[in-house]
Amino acid sequence: MRHLLRLGFIAFTVLRFGLDELALSSFKHRWLRALARVVAIGRRLDAPRGERLRLALERLGPIFVKFGQVLSTRRDLLPLDVADELAKLQDRVPPFPASQAAALVEQAFGRPLLAVFASFEREPVASASIAQVHFAVLQDGREVAVKVLRPGMLVAIENDLILLRKLAAWVERGSLDGKRLKPREVVAEFDKYLHDELDLVREAANAAQLRRNMEGLRLVMVPEMIWDLCTPGVIVMERMKGVPISHVQRLRAAGVDIPKLARDGVTIFFTQVFRDGFFHADMHPGNIQVSLEPATFGRYISLDFGIIGTLTESDKDYLAQNFIAFFRRDYKRVAELHLESGWAPKGTRVDELEGAVRACCEPYFDRPLKEISLGQVLLRLFQTSRRFNVEIQPQLVLLQKTLLNIEGLGRQLDPELDLWSTAKPFLERWMNQQIGWRGLAERLRAEAPRYAKLLPELPRLLHDALQARVDERAASSAHEAHWAALVAEQRRTNRLLQGIVFAGLGFLLGLLAAQLWQQWRF
Structure with a gap:
């Protein structure tokens, strides 16, 4: 039921922001037009189309924001007004409250904010779909950036990924193209990378590795991580x-x-x-x-x-x-x-x-x-x-x-x-x-x-390899000799049993012949 409600919310958001005019204009189904009229009261058609698309993606959550971020770089495929609006998703996603960010930082480090930082800017400098960033100054005077994970992200992502997995399974079962494109494996890869983003310590480790790799190239700079202040929900790095x-x-x-x-x-x-x-x-x-x-x-x-x-x-x-x-x-x-x-x-x-x-x-x-x-x-x-x-x-x-x-x-x-x-x-x-x-x-x-x-x-x-080979062959020879002796003994036993059986049969035949001779005589 929860998943059906989510699907309904997605459909409602598409219609409310008038995205059917952008993405579904080629669809002529009467039921779709009828549904659009049902929600027409809440439709927001006064804003420009790019703004409506951006707001809809923000409303739908982090996975859809990620999709919008990728689209924003394709100015050859999108109208410029749409691409410009989607570009705002890259670092201008609405932030969560500064007081909540400060509380999350204090909870992560187990200390008051001013015990860790000489100063902490409450207003975030960047806000993305997964986390937001605040500038700060450490007690030793170093300027740093503090990245704080958005609260409640895991639950939101898990719900949308469940829908994606089901959709991928339907596509794979329903068409030959679906099997060839391996949609379930693609969703599994997407799942992995999204969960990696939710562990900020993993992100810090990625940055450290990339920084080492790029040191000799002298074309790109990667911030240094402050490892004493890195946790799964909050990381602190050099300010760039x-x-x-x-x-x-x-x-x-x-x-x-x-x-x-x-x-x-x-x-x-x-x-x-x-x-x-x-x-x-x-x-x-x-x-x-x-x-x-x-x-x-x-x-x-x-x-x-x-x-x-x-x-x-x-x-x-x-x-x-x-x-x-x-x-x-x-x-x-x-x-x-x-x-x-x-x-x-x-x-x-x-x-x-x-x-x-x-x-x-x-x-x-x-x-x-x-x-x-x-x-x-x-x-x-x-x-x-x-x-x-x-x-x-x-x-x-x-x-x-x-x-x-x-x-x-x-x-x-x-x-x-x-x-x-x-x-x-x-x-x-x-x-x-x-x-x-x-x-x-x-x-x-x-x-x-x-x-x-x-x-x-x-x-x-x-030497050990050769000795092991010699021992193996010796063991094999001893085994073969033992097996040959067993076979010979078995053959002798079989011959003895055969002799006993033939002797018994001869004795029985002799008794039968004697009885027949006695009956014939009398």
Whole structure:
């Protein structure tokens, strides 16, 4: 009943804010129009459409806010007025009361607020769907940011995830496309990452790992965590000072090289994905700033590490080979990789899949980013995958989402950016390092400590292995001899029993013959 009420609330919200005019305009069902008239009294049609969509998503809760955040980066797919309104979801979600935030901080640390901080700004500097952030100063004078988890988040998310699981099960049972797209596995991945966001200690650990990974790149800054003040519901980190990346005019006026900034963003993303297999997977503009400090001028500042994507070595190798094949327009290799990885059914003809991939991608090469819609490319690829029954890999959903974010950011910073030509040299260099002599040398160097430990033990290990083999063969020979003796004894016993049986039968036949002789005589 609770789930039915939630579904009813979603339908009511859609109709109340007039979203049927945006998303359901093509539906001609009479019952839908009739239902709209029933709730017409509460409909809010006076506000602009973008504002109505934003308010509806805020009303529906954190999962829908996350959806709106992703949509806000797709200015090539959305009208500008709608995209501008959805951008407010990134850091301007209505905050919860400051008194409640202060109480949560005191509860987390078990001390009064002023015993932890020299000062604490009651007004939040940012408010998102999962948590909100307050600036503060520690007793030692360090400026910090305090992130506080929204109360009641777990219950709200669990309720919506239950609905998503049921919907995914219905889709999977009801259509062939549903089975191919693995909706239940996709929802399970979404479930995992949402729950990760609800544990702020996990977020702090993600930030620490990303900070270590990015130290040598000198293109991006990650705040340092104050580990003594990190709990599952509240974390404290170094305060970062920067300008939101969406404020392009302000950055340009400050002297930031915008085209270089766009290229650096691509480099950061591909470094995190293909070098480290550990990437920031929530890269919407609300989570990215640019430093204007003299010592770090023009560097990215990453914030909010609740959603982090990871890739295995096989995932990275497969993806890199696919990207390089795309960049070289080697569509046959792309088709072969789909078959080798098991993404496409075994009976798929390579030449047919090659032709389909070529038709999807060839029109988009050698064109600036402003003329390329990755959404349209993905739509064409989806149609192709549908034709060839290619399975969607749930473990790559976050990577796909982040690629969409990167495209949105690149389009906003530099519409002339050629994403393909910017990424191609990096991927080719990475593949050479993995496959060539340099990659072999690096792997040998990484394994050197293990080899150094094993080499002195190698003679003893070899002797033990040989001795174990000798003992095994001796035991096997003894076992075989014992078994042969048992078989011989069994044969002798069988022969003795056979003799006894034949003797008994002969004795019985003799008695029978004697009786018959006596009867015949008399």
